[in-house]
Amino acid sequence: MKFGLRLRGGLLAALIMFGAPVVAPVGAVFVSSSALAQTVQSISVEGNRRVEVETIRSYFKPGPGGRLDQGAIDDGLKALIETGLFQDVKINRGSGGQIIVSVVENPVIGRVAFEGNKKIKDEQLTSEVQSKARGTFSRAMVQSDTLRIAEIYRRSGRYDVRVTPEIIEQPNNRVDLVFTVNEGAKTGVKSIDFVGNNAFSSYRLRDIIKTHESNLLSFLASSDIYDPDRVEADRDLIRRFYLKNGFADVQVVAALTEYDPEKKGFLVTFKIEEGQQYRVGAIDFRSSIPNFDPTSMRAYSRVNVGSLYNVESVEKSVEEMQIEASRRGFAFAVVRPGGDRNFEAHTVAVVFNIDEGPRTYIERINVRGNTRTRDYVIRREFDISEGDAYNRALVDRAERRLKNLDYFKTVKITTEPGSSSDRVVLIVDLEEKSTGDFSVSGGYSTTDGALAEVSISERNLLGRGLFAKASVTYGQYARGYSLSFVEPYLLDYRVALGLDLYQRQQLSNSYISYGTKTLGFSPRLGFSLREDLALQLRYSIYQQEITLPYYLSNCNNVVGSAAFNPSPAFANANGIDLSATSGLGCYSDGEASLPVRKELANGKTLTSALGYTLTYNTLDNNKNPTDGLLVDFRQDFAGVGGDVTYLKSVVDAKYYAPLVSDIVGLVHVQSGMLTKLGSDLRMLDQFQMGPNLVRGFAPNGIGPRDLNPFGTQDALGGTKYWGASLELQMPFWFLPKEVGLKGAVYADAGGLYDYQGPTTWSLTNEMTTTKNSSCTPSTVNPASAGTCTGLVYDNGNVVRSSVGVGLIWQSPFGPLRFDYAVPLTKGKNDRTQEFRFGGGTTF
Numbered sequence: 001m002k003f004g005l006r007l008r009g010g011l012l013a014a015l016i017m018f019g020a021p022v023v024a025p026v027g028a029v030f031v032s033s034s035a036l037a038q039t040v041q042s043i044s045v046e047g048n049r050r051v052e053v054e055t056i057r058s059y060f061k062p063g064p065g066g067r068l069d070q071g072a073i074d075d076g077l078k079a080l081i082e083t084g085l086f087q088d089v090k091i092n093r094g095s096g097g098q099i100i101v102s103v104v105e106n107p108v109i110g111r112v113a114f115e116g117n118k119k120i121k122d123e124q125l126t127s128e129v130q131s132k133a134r135g136t137f138s139r140a141m142v143q144s145d146t147l148r149i150a151e152i153y154r155r156s157g158r159y160d161v162r163v164t165p166e167i168i169e170q171p172n173n174r175v176d177l178v179f180t181v182n183e184g185a186k187t188g189v190k191s192i193d194f195v196g197n198n199a200f201s202s203y204r205l206r207d208i209i210k211t212h213e214s215n216l217l218s219f220l221a222s223s224d225i226y227d228p229d230r231v232e233a234d235r236d237l238i239r240r241f242y243l244k245n246g247f248a249d250v251q252v253v254a255a256l257t258e259y260d261p262e263k264k265g266f267l268v269t270f271k272i273e274e275g276q277q278y279r280v281g282a283i284d285f286r287s288s289i290p291n292f293d294p295t296s297m298r299a300y301s302r303v304n305v306g307s308l309y310n311v312e313s314v315e316k317s318v319e320e321m322q323i324e325a326s327r328r329g330f331a332f333a334v335v336r337p338g339g340d341r342n343f344e345a346h347t348v349a350v351v352f353n354i355d356e357g358p359r360t361y362i363e364r365i366n367v368r369g370n371t372r373t374r375d376y377v378i379r380r381e382f383d384i385s386e387g388d389a390y391n392r393a394l395v396d397r398a399e400r401r402l403k404n405l406d407y408f409k410t411v412k413i414t415t416e417p418g419s420s421s422d423r424v425v426l427i428v429d430l431e432e433k434s435t436g437d438f439s440v441s442g443g444y445s446t447t448d449g450a451l452a453e454v455s456i457s458e459r460n461l462l463g464r465g466l467f468a469k470a471s472v473t474y475g476q477y478a479r480g481y482s483l484s485f486v487e488p489y490l491l492d493y494r495v496a497l498g499l500d501l502y503q504r505q506q507l508s509n510s511y512i513s514y515g516t517k518t519l520g521f522s523p524r525l526g527f528s529l530r531e532d533l534a535l536q537l538r539y540s541i542y543q544q545e546i547t548l549p550y551y552l553s554n555c556n557n558v559v560g561s562a563a564f565n566p567s568p569a570f571a572n573a574n575g576i577d578l579s580a581t582s583g584l585g586c587y588s589d590g591e592a593s594l595p596v597r598k599e600l601a602n603g604k605t606l607t608s609a610l611g612y613t614l615t616y617n618t619l620d621n622n623k624n625p626t627d628g629l630l631v632d633f634r635q636d637f638a639g640v641g642g643d644v645t646y647l648k649s650v651v652d653a654k655y656y657a658p659l660v661s662d663i664v665g666l667v668h669v670q671s672g673m674l675t676k677l678g679s680d681l682r683m684l685d686q687f688q689m690g691p692n693l694v695r696g697f698a699p700n701g702i703g704p705r706d707l708n709p710f711g712t713q714d715a716l717g718g719t720k721y722w723g724a725s726l727e728l729q730m731p732f733w734f735l736p737k738e739v740g741l742k743g744a745v746y747a748d749a750g751g752l753y754d755y756q757g758p759t760t761w762s763l764t765n766e767m768t769t770t771k772n773s774s775c776t777p778s779t780v781n782p783a784s785a786g787t788c789t790g791l792v793y794d795n796g797n798v799v800r801s802s803v804g805v806g807l808i809w810q811s812p813f814g815p816l817r818f819d820y821a822v823p824l825t826k827g828k829n830d831r832t833q834e835f836r837f838g839g840g841t842t843f
Contacts (some may be wrong), residue, residue, distance in 0.1 A: 001761045016440035019726035043068075044094065046102045049173065051085055056101060057403030059083075072446040073099070075181075085136055107137045107175040116181040120152060125179070128152060135176050143166075149179060157499070158694060159259065160184030188214035188224040189264035196272040199247070204662050205270075206737040207624075208241045209234035214265060224323040226266040227763035229476070231255050238270060248341065248348060249275030278309040281347030287354040294354055295322045301352070307804055309339075309348045316531075319758045321352060322393035323383075331389035360390040364427060369430035373407055377427060377465040380484060390415075390424055402430075407460045409433045435460040449476030449509070465489070480504035508549055513592045514711035515547040525638060536613045540636070542604050544684060546599040552592045552712065593706035593714040594791045595683035595758045605682065608642035611635055626664045626787055638685075646685055647675040659728070666727040674719035675754060686717025691836050693723040693750040696802035696821030701831035703752030704795045713829070716755045716793055723750030729808065740810035746803070747820070753797040760791070797828040 005841045043060060045053045060067050060076035073091060080089045088104040111133050112677070114122050120602055128146040131137070146163045153161035155814055162182040166174050196203045203645070204213070214224040221363035242250035253271040260267055266537070280303055285294035298677055300320040302313040318335045325333035339348040364386055367378050381401040384394045387503045401409045409431040416425045418529050436458045455471035473479060475554040482502040500522045506514045519543025527535045593601075612635060619628035639645030650672040654769035657665045672687055690699040700715035705711070727746035804821025819836045826832065 001223075011449045012405070028040075038285075043099045043101060045101060045447075047105070047508075048103050049105055050645055051103070051105065056080065056103065068099075074387070075473040080283050085345050093561065103802075105173065107169075107173045109133055109135050109137050110170055112178045113176070113178045114181060115178060116183065119156065119158070119183055125152070126150060129179075137167075137177070137734045142177065146179065149181065153181070153183060154187075155227060157186045157188060158184050158227070185264065187226055187228050187551070188265045189268055190214060191264045191267050193267070193269045194272060196253075196274060198240075199245070199274055199277065201662055203731055203733060203737055205238060205241070206238050207626075210237070210509055211268065226257070226268075227629070228257070231268060232258060233713060235270065238272065240312070242272075243276065246277040246308035246310070247274050247275075248278050248309055248311070248339070251275075275344065276346050278341065278346050278348045280305050280307055280309055280350055281345065284349070284351045284818040286351060286353070289330060289333060289354060289356050292325070292354060294352070294525075295351060297324065297335075297354065300324055300837065303350055304500075308518055309350075314350065318354070319393040319397060322391065323353070326389070326391055326394075329393070330356075332359050334392075346429050358422075360422055360424055361418075362386055362390050364477065365422040365426045365428065367428045367430070369408075371431055371465045373430075373460060373465070374463050376813060377407075377460075377463065378402065378430070380492065382804075384413055395426065402428075405460075405465070407432065407435055407465075445762065451475035451478060467541060477507045477509045478504070479646040490525070494528065498522075498524040498525070498526065506548075511690075511715075513548070513552060513714055516544060517547060518542055518544045530620050532616060534617070535617070538611050538613075539609070539640075541602050541606070541608045541642070542609065545604045546596060546684070548592055548596070548600055592712050593708065593716070594760075595706075595716060596712075597715055599683060600759050605644065605684075606642045607638050607644050608640045609636045609638035610640055611637065619656065626658050627656055629656075630654045636798060643679075644682060644685060645677040645679050646681060647677055648685075649673050649675075660730050662730045663731075664780055666725070666729065668725040668727070670750075671722045672720070674720075674756075681719070681756050682756065686719060686755060686757055687752060688715060688717045689723075689750070689752045691819070691821075691833070693752065694748040694800045694823075695746070695804055695819050696823040696832060696834055697710060697800065697826070698833035699833040701833065702800055702827070703830075704755035704793050705829045707792045707794055707829065715755060716794075718752040719754045719756050721750065725749075742808050743805035744808060746806065746821075747801070747803075749799060749801040751797055751799050753795065755793065755795050758791070759793075794829045795826065796827060798830075800827065800830065801825045 008708045021537075040298045043057050044749050045056045048056060048180055059079040060068060061072055076526075077089060077091055079137040080086060080101075085106055087101045088102075091103065092100045094100045109131060111131065112126065112131055114125050117125060117299075130141050130148075131145050132680075142165050149163045150161050152160075155267050157451045161184050164180045165183075166178040166180060168178065168813045169175050170691050177256070189211055190213065191427075192202075192206060192209070192211065194205050197205060210642050211230055212224050221437045232255065235255050239250055251273045253273055256269040256271065258267045258269075259265075270680075281304060283298075283301060283303055287294035288393070289417070299315045303310070303317055304321070316338050318337055321335045322333060325335070334355055336353045336355065338351040338353060340351070341348055362384060365379065365382065367375055370378060370690070382394070382398040384391060384398075398734065399411055399413045402408065410429070412429045414427045414429070416427055418424050436456075437765070439454045440452070451473060452475060453471055453473045453790050455469060457467070457469035457471075459467055461468050462752055467484070467488070469484045474480045480503050482500065486501045487497040500520075500523075502520055504518045505515065508514075520540060522538055522540040522542075524536055524538035527534055527537075601641055614633045616629065616631040619625040619630050632648045632651070634648075636648045637646075638648070650670075652670045655667045669692070674686060688700050691701075693702060700717075703721075704716040705713055708718060719795050725746060725748045727744055729742055731742045732739075799826045802818055803824060806820075807818040809816040809818075817837070820834055821836070822834060823832050
């Protein structure tokens with residue numbers, strides 16, 4: 001109504017000025033030409049309650065000489081209507097040519113309420129609508145708010161939403177505004193189809209995009225909710241995926257969406273034109289900059305002749321070259337990639353052209369949208385600052401770093417002209433998101449039993465970019481707590497400082513006869529050497545002790561003492577007392593192995609160690625990889641104080657490669673060595689292996705083991721191990737992709753050997769021997785103390801191997817895995833476990 005009044009008012013004024021006869025509309029009365037000589041002071045105001053008279057008069061701007069002409073009155077009328085403060089504005093002529101402005105003020109909103117909204121809270125809706133309590137009521141604004149509420153619900157996947165505004169009149173020109181919401185059912189994506197994809201299956205492409213189809217577990221996630229912005233982003237993800245795999249001409253022509261009333265959901269179809277797949281035929285470097293050798297950039301190229309043409313590799317090469325050129329003093333150098341396609345040979349000749357770019361400097365960096373995060377947390381992600389030469393590669397790197405922080409929903413860096421032609425202003429637009437997490441989670445495995453964890457963490461503590469986490473774990477066989485803190489920029493350098501304090505308790509179970517208590521503290525420094533290479537330096541100090549159940553430490557081993565024979569006596573199947581004939585005392589009562597009892601007698605042991613980890617990571621996805629290499633090399637040197645000394649070296653490498661029909665191949669190799677330095681090695685310092693090396697074996701089921709038939713026959717561990725595994729992971733094509741299930745078949749092989757822990761004990765209450773003794777426990781004479789009561793164990797280097805099948809489920813509760821493996825070769829005393837299950841939260 002108001003918009004119409006403004007248009008009609010302007011049109012009528014024009015017609016009056018030209019003498020055309022018109023009929024004035026209701027609510028708008030115009031003065032005749034006899035009133036054109038009025039001043040602002042001759043304007044009287046009627047009907048106003050809250051708005052001051054002078055405020056209304058101020059909308060009428062006099063012309064030269066302080067006089068009001070018809071145009072000024074017309075403009076004043078339109079300006080008053082546009083304020084939104086009035087329901088109606090009339091201009092009439094009084095006696096003596098006086099101008100009378102009659103207004104009807106809009107009511108004041110007493111309260112804004114929402115009814116029927118269950119999925120979206122009142123606080124969120126209040127922040128989104130323009131109508132506010134104690135503000136001015138406007139029907140146009142109410143209509144806009146109604147559409148805004150409906151849009152919010154549609155963004156959350158409820159396209160059947162209905163929003164009805166209700167205006168309740170109150171005394172004193174006040175109203176209450178109530179929005180009644182009929183939320184409707186959630187509108188999900190019922191199907192996702194691809195047209196024109198020949199090189200990659202629809203199953204594979206569904207793994208690339210963020211939108212998923214609705215399924216039975218959709219209530220635990222929101223990726224199946226239809227979001228047009230997300231669908232549009234999926235188009236770019238598909239395009240980038242093809243460009244990474246050599247399809248330089250790919251086009252994702254359209255993303256068609258259609259609402260199906262019968263299915264009550266959306267059908268999404270992506271139309272793709274793949275084009276040809278190209279390989280790199282040649283690589284050349286050219287420069288138009290004097291004294292710049294273009295071939296020196298070859299070392300920074302990530303593109304190789306013969307490999308698939310990969311746009312991401314080209315982009316990373318351009319970035320590295322441009323940054324290196326800047327370091328060499330060519331601040332304005334610009335690297336532009338080019339490519340000549342050979343359609344017959346299906347190759348691309350890549351050319352990196354290095355030219356002198358425009359001499360442009362950064363005048364300012366303006367950050368907008370960071371209501372919580374401090375400015376310096378954002379600015380430190382830039383390798384450039386105000387006054388530096390503008391370098392697009394460094395700007396793109398800063399944008400990528402800001403996105404990787406995971407503090408913001410969106411990050412976009414744009415440029416605006418500066419104060420002169422050679423100046424630009426960088427605009428950093430951000431939208432923050434919640435960075436705190438509180439979780440109650442759990443899991444179960446055949447090793448640790450049931451586990452539960454309560455944790456609270458914050459990725460952007462106090463808006464300063466700090467990370468802090470506290471967690472408490474309680475389970476059948478594992479308990480403890482941990483506190484972690486990370487400062488990602490130590491002393492304003494790109495070096496991460498981490499501090500970890502932890503306490504862990506492992507209880508005895510069917511796999512080990514003893515428990516352990518560990519209390520430790522570990523500071524660490526992390527360095528990013530490259531995007532795919534990282535280094536971590538650490539210092540670890542922890543105190544560890546062994547605990548035993550009462551029935552494994554309840555007697556005295558001193559020969560001839562009153563407590564020598566256990567009570568009741570330990571007897572064999574024929575009822576013969578073995579405690580008196582074996583000479584092993586408590587050993588024959590089912591006691592733990594000698595190294596375990598020695599650790600128990602030693603009490604608490606302090607370990608102080610320096611270490612580092614070098615990580616090389618080119619995986620395409622850290623959570624669900626299908627391509628790339630991950631290599632970890634770790635070394636720890638214990639002996640920087642403390643009670644033990646050793647050097648422990650471990651290497652672990654995983655290589656993923658896509659094969660055919662969405663099948664992914666995995667090659668996993670691992671190896672470790674524990675080197676004795678000075679003092680004797682403890683049993684607890686040895687490597688303990690089981691299904692983590694060769695599936696089909698029990699935890700601690702591989703390697704050297706105590707052979708005493710009357711004891712607990714504990715696993716002793718070893719100082720050397722190796723392992724290799726081949727695995728094929730394949731989807732279940734007959735199941736929806738969103739279920740997250742896939743199968744695996746594998747073959748494992750490995751070995752653990754060379755135990756170098758305690759084998760004898762020379763204390764007065766223990767009898768000793770050597771590990772090479774030829775006597776057996778059944779022939780020992782109690783009177784011959786010290787002849788044959790040492791550790792007798794299996795230390796053979798046997799190759800263990802197995803084959804098996806697995807079920808992998810990327811469930812909403814965390815990754816779950818079920819394995820059934822059959823050992824093919826094993827040691828005489830190894831312990832097997834064909835079925836294994838584990839999953840939930842990693843503790």
